[in-house]
Amino acid sequence: MTISVLHTDANTVAQRLQALSQLYRHGQASELMDRALDKLFQYEVDTSRSQLRQLENDLAEFERHYQMTSSDFYSRYTSGKTDDRMDFVEWASLVQMTDNLKRRIHLLGGVNQS
Secondary structure (H helix, E strand, O other): OHHHHHHHHHHHHHHHHHHHHHHHHOOOOOHHHHHHHHHHHHHHHHHHHHHHHHHHHHHHHHHHHHOOOHHHHHHHHHOOOOOOOHHHHHHHHHHHHHHHHHHHHHHOOOOOOO
């Protein structure tokens, strides 16, 4: 039941975003819409950047502990050249979360932090 409710809500949001997009394409969006969207996007970018900083701090701890960059580690991890100890699973998850946040920031119009 919960899955279908979430699916319906996502469809409703998607439909509303399509309607909003059409308003913008036809020059019918108001200044209030512009300001609200700007604030929303800026809030999401700021929040994502804050989360990214924390993840990067966590990654730096793993890098110091294992004397390896996260990039080198992740290449080894995905090619099966590491074991499955909990630290490595967590580290790989942090790398993936970091990459996802960087993509999110980029999509929201923020500068992609490498």
